[in-house]
Amino acid sequence: MKKMSKIALGVITVGVFVVGCATTNGSVSDASLSLRKSNVQTESGVKLNQVSYTKAAPGEAKKIERSYDNAPPLIPHSVEGLVPITRNNNSCLGCHMPEVAPSVHATAIPKSHFTNFRPTEIVAKNGKLIKKGKVVARPNGGANEVFATPTHGKLYAGRFNCTQCHVVQSNAKPLVGNTFQPDYMNKKQMNRSNLVNTYDQGINTVK
Secondary structure (H helix, E strand, C coil): CHHHHHHHHHHHHHHHHHHHHHHHHHHCCHHHCCCCCCCCCCCCCCCCCCCCECCCCCCCCCCCCCCCCCCCCCECCCCCCCCCCECCECCCHHHHCCCCHHHHCCCCCCHHHHEECCCCCCCCCCCCCEEECCEEECCCCCCCCCCCEECCCCCCHHHCCHHHCCCECECCCCCCCCCCCCCCCCHHHHCCCCHHHHCCCCCCCCC
16 A cells, blocks of 8 residues: 555656646746736736725715625725724724614624634534534534534624625726626525525535
8 A cells, every 4th residue: 555655656746747847848838827918037016907996985885786695795885994904993893783784774794794603512422412502513523514603693703804705896807708697596695695594505414
């Protein structure tokens, strides 16, 4: 078995060497390595396309439909003065927390952001499965299981940095053509999320 592993490693090493030689011999040009179509070895600097972002204030911007079911929605308004988000300051919460959002006509943070999806270890007794609320675990940690623990109204820490998923849309022209059209399961999903109810679709969960 060890001998076979060494042979396989040798084959991989030779393959990488051959590909590397082919690249340096000009079979793959530097200009074809990126969408900029410029020589990455000689270019003096990257010139970014000039784009502009919306200047509409929160509450005055038109909401943007999600790209697909439960896609993180784009930020339709200006974020000037709202970023960066820090550990001690998140201005987004002032309008988007569920108890505030309706009164200011903002999109409420969905229930999925008040849920901990990280695996939780539960010790089983006598080798039997233990269930506690929505937290499910096998004695030895079964494969393809989903863990979901409600945080009871407290925003889950992993969702605190809004701009890690939500971005402001610009007027930048796409570098590659895209004809994708979303096919929503429900038209309501254009402007809202039901992820907390559908996160386990297609996954073999423990019942």
